[in-house]
Amino acid sequence: MSTKNEETGLTAGSEITQKKPTAAQPTTVPxxxxxxLRKYFPLRGGxxxxxxxxxxxxxxTSLALYPGRALALVGESGSGKTTVxxxxxxxxxxxxxxxxxxxxxxxxxxxxxxxRKHVQLVFQDPFSSLNAVHNVRYHxxxxxxxxxxxxxxxxxxxxxxxxxxxxxxxxxxQFISKFPHQLSGGQRQRVAIARSLAAQPQVLLADEPxxxxxxxxxxxxxxxxxxxxxxxxxxxxxxxxxxxxxRYFAEETLVMYAGQSVEGGPSENVIQQPKHPxxxxxxxxxxxxxxxxQDGEGPAPLPARGEIPSLINPPSGCRFHPRCPHAMEICKxxxxxxxxxxxxxxTNCFLYGEGEKE
Amino acid sequence: MSDDLVASSNRAxxxxxxxxxxxxxxxxAASGTVHALDDINIxxxxxQILGLAGESGSGKSTMxxxITRLLRPPAEIISGQVLYYPRTNAGEDIRxxxxxxxxxxxxxxGDAGLNGGEAAPVDILEFAPGELRAFxxxxxxxxxxxxxxxxxxxxxxxxxxxxxxxxHSPSMGPDSRKQRAIELLRLVGISPDRLRxxxxxxxxxxxxRAIIAIALALGPxxxxxxxxxxxxxxxxxxxxxxxxxxxxxxxxxxVIFITHDLSLLLEIADKxxxxxxxxxxxxxxxxxxxxxxxxxxxxxxLNSFPTLHGPRRRMTGIPGSPPDLRxVPPGCAFHPRCPCAFEACPAVLPVLQPSTSETPQQLVACHxxxxxxxxxRDTPTNAEFAARYEAHYEALHxxxxxx
Numbered sequence: 057m058s059t060k061n062e063e064t065g066l067t068a069g070s071e072i073t074q075k076k077p078t079a080a081q082p083t084t085v086p087x088x089x090x091x092x093l094r095k096y097f098p099l100r101g102g103x104x105x106x107x108x109x110x111x112x113x114x115x116x117t118s119l120a121l122y123p124g125r126a127l128a129l130v131g132e133s134g135s136g137k138t139t140v141x142x143x144x145x146x147x148x149x150x151x152x153x154x155x156x157x158x159x160x161x162x163x164x165x166x167x168x169x170x171x172r173k174h175v176q177l178v179f180q181d182p183f184s185s186l187n188a189v190h191n192v193r194y195h196x197x198x199x200x201x202x203x204x205x206x207x208x209x210x211x212x213x214x215x216x217x218x219x220x221x222x223x224x225x226x227x228x229x230q231f232i233s234k235f236p237h238q239l240s241g242g243q244r245q246r247v248a249i250a251r252s253l254a255a256q257p258q259v260l261l262a263d264e265p266x267x268x269x270x271x272x273x274x275x276x277x278x279x280x281x282x283x284x285x286x287x288x289x290x291x292x293x294x295x296x297x298x299x300x301x302x303r304y305f306a307e308e309t310l311v312m313y314a315g316q317s318v319e320g321g322p323s324e325n326v327i328q329q330p331k332h333p334x335x336x337x338x339x340x341x342x343x344x345x346x347x348x349x350q351d352g353e354g355p356a357p358l359p360a361r362g363e364i365p366s367l368i369n370p371p372s373g374c375r376f377h378p379r380c381p382h383a384m385e386i387c388k389x390x391x392x393x394x395x396x397x398x399x400x401x402x403t404n405c406f407l408y409g410e411g412e413k414e
Numbered sequence: 415m416s417d418d419l420v421a422s423s424n425r426a427x428x429x430x431x432x433x434x435x436x437x438x439x440x441x442x443a444a445s446g447t448v449h450a451l452d453d454i455n456i457x458x459x460x461x462q463i464l465g466l467a468g469e470s471g472s473g474k475s476t477m478x479x480x481i482t483r484l485l486r487p488p489a490e491i492i493s494g495q496v497l498y499y500p501r502t503n504a505g506e507d508i509r510x511x512x513x514x515x516x517x518x519x520x521x522x523x524g525d526a527g528l529n530g531g532e533a534a535p536v537d538i539l540e541f542a543p544g545e546l547r548a549f550x551x552x553x554x555x556x557x558x559x560x561x562x563x564x565x566x567x568x569x570x571x572x573x574x575x576x577x578x579x580x581x582h583s584p585s586m587g588p589d590s591r592k593q594r595a596i597e598l599l600r601l602v603g604i605s606p607d608r609l610r611x612x613x614x615x616x617x618x619x620x621x622x623r624a625i626i627a628i629a630l631a632l633g634p635x636x637x638x639x640x641x642x643x644x645x646x647x648x649x650x651x652x653x654x655x656x657x658x659x660x661x662x663x664x665x666x667x668x669v670i671f672i673t674h675d676l677s678l679l680l681e682i683a684d685k686x687x688x689x690x691x692x693x694x695x696x697x698x699x700x701x702x703x704x705x706x707x708x709x710x711x712x713x714x715x716l717n718s719f720p721t722l723h724g725p726r727r728r729m730t731g732i733p734g735s736p737p738d739l740r741x742v743p744p745g746c747a748f749h750p751r752c753p754c755a756f757e758a759c760p761a762v763l764p765v766l767q768p769s770t771s772e773t774p775q776q777l778v779a780c781h782x783x784x785x786x787x788x789x790x791r792d793t794p795t796n797a798e799f800a801a802r803y804e805a806h807y808e809a810l811h812x813x814x815x816x817x
Binding site for chain 1: 469470617619647648649650651652674675676677678680681700704714715718719720721722723726728729730731732733735736
């Protein structure tokens with residue numbers, strides 16, 4: 057049976073990824089770790105002597121990325137996913153919290169170039185992330201030169217061709233002199249991925265890498281990233297609003313709502329046994345033809361209503377409480393600590409306990 | 415709830431509303447003519463939801479624009495008819511007076527179509543500007559993808575709803591227009607105090623609801639929705655879909671729902687047409703399509719979406735990218751990407767026909783089901799499609815790594 061082959065193919069792949077780090081290093085050490093990250097964006101204007109208002113984009117988020125593993129960050133727009141990616145790429149300075157790269161704190165502008173050599177970002181929109189007046193060669197040669205991977209021109213061409221082959225753009229000789237407008241969306245995103253790979257990073261932060269692409273080529277790009285993850289032991293952060301692709305792509309999933317991380321753990325656990333009411337809402341809202349009702353039966357009603365709140369004056373306590381069908385008095389007062397559900401699965405919700413004190 | 419809305423809801427089920435015959439649309443470009451739609455035939459029943467699925471450039475939106483006569487040069491409708499079947503008891507309702515007028519004109523002064531029974535169809539493509547103006551919004555309305563751009567940023571949403579009423583129902587007074595606007599907002603789940611809100615004060619989901627309210631304003635028979643939820647978050651998307659389904663149950667309008675998200679269509683559509691490079695490659699009910707897609711492209715599209723349940727297995731997607739419409743591959747346009755392609759595929763253009771004798775309603779344009787070409791082989795199953803796609807993927811991958 058073909059499905060069985062595919063299954064074993066995949067499990068074999070994931071076994072390799074789980075074994076390799078332990079073989080290389082006895083303890084699985086995260087390559088990139090964020091501890092209690094917070095980011096507020098101050099607002100301009102406001103009252104002269106009043107307290108300065110701010111957008112509370114990310115509240116107390118911790119995560120860790122491991123070589124050869126992917127972490128999916130799931131949430132609606134406005135949940136702070138992209139801000140987390142940009143904090144990790146150090147495009148923003150965090151308001152508080154620390155980022156540890158290989159266990160060491162990164163701080164100050166001097167280390168930035170070294171840091172960027174190891175941590176690269178792939179943007180959502182390949183139509184605007186490539187410079188329209190430069191060709192593919194320019195896009196790929198820049199990171200190679202800046203990060204000192206090439207010194208002489210013939211070597212540069214060789215490396216660019218190798219990069220294009222790595223992202224399955226073949227024949228590479230043809231693509232090297234093309235301009236972005238001559239490429240399709242999928243090809244552009246491949247060039248953008250090749251550009252990130254040119255720095256030879258160990259961590260790739262992919263911010264919705266497929267949501268702007270055509271349906272039939274999304275999987276192609278996802279499979280390309282999966283292959284890079286497995287073959288080159290890249291640590292991947294995969295940001296998405298589609299919880300089904302998080303399950304397909306990532307070993308671990310972290311669900312964010314309005315800047316707060318509400319649930320996380322192994323993807324299968326989070327998606328098959330969602331605990332937090334918001335995760336449940338996300339999953340029940342996702343299109344799912346397998347849950348087809350009988351004829352004449354409309355889609356099931358959602359367990360919660362309303363929209364994501366303003367982050368300038370976010371709701372107190374758990375920010376999901378105005379929409380939550382199970383909200384209690386305590387939810388309005390404070391945000392619950394993390395409750396361990398076993399197997400690495402955790403949630404921040406009073407329904408499952410107080411959580412550990414911070 | 416308003417009385418006239420409820421009154422317009424008891425419509426006869428299962429009668430034909432719209433029939434598209436041999437519709438072809440070309441775009442003229444400096445680099446050649448693009449056949450955006452090629453010989454499209456679809457019919458739509460009253461109260462039915464027809465889903466149109468396909469990748470960008472497959473002609474989904476062109477079809478919506480052609481039906482509504484919104485195409486502008488360089489696009490041109492080359493051939494075909496879009497027949498609209500007006501309601502038979504039109505004479506009672508002020509909204510349908512213009513249509514009976516149209517019919518009378520077409521029939522040479524007779525009052526055919528007003529005597530009950532099946533009304534004579536009218537060809538939307540032959541409407542004069544005045545007829546078209548009367549036809550749009552009251553019989554057919556459209557909801558565009560980008561709610562941000564479809565609303566006027568300098569008018570509040572109340573004014574935009576009332577504008578439609580003022581133009582199309584001049585007999586309505588200002589007070590009743592306002593009443594109706596409030597009622598429409600309530601229908602789509604916006605609180606009436608938002609009547610004076612400007613589009614920028616509303617969230618994306620609210621804006622899309624406001625657009626739906628405008629589309630509903632005159633109680634049309636058919637609403638075309640062109641990717642109405644694509645720009646929205648999943649939760650908001652689900653709310654809007656539930657709202658559309660609820661409204662359809664109340665008012666029994668038909669919907670042509672255009673999206674690239676096939677898994678969404680499988681949940682809501684009665685009938686799904688899958689388009690590729692300007693042609694329909696498969697037409698089936700959602701159940702047929704879910705259980706056994708017939709066209710290899712349909713199978714590939716269905717398996718391009720990771721699932722929430724079942725075993726986690728590797729998915730291959732569809733290799734290659736959508737064709738350049740200026741140079742569509744000969745024969746079946748999908749053959750360069752198709753894992754099941756054989757000799758006949760690049761040579762002969764497949765036509766839409768019943769796939770198998772057991773599923774006469776499931777139409778497919780593929781030589782795999784045509785006894786003249788397939789050499790008597792069995793019709794492929796899902797497992798076979800999966801194996802073919804897998805082998806195709808492996809072969810491509812092997813070829814790439816040896817380069």
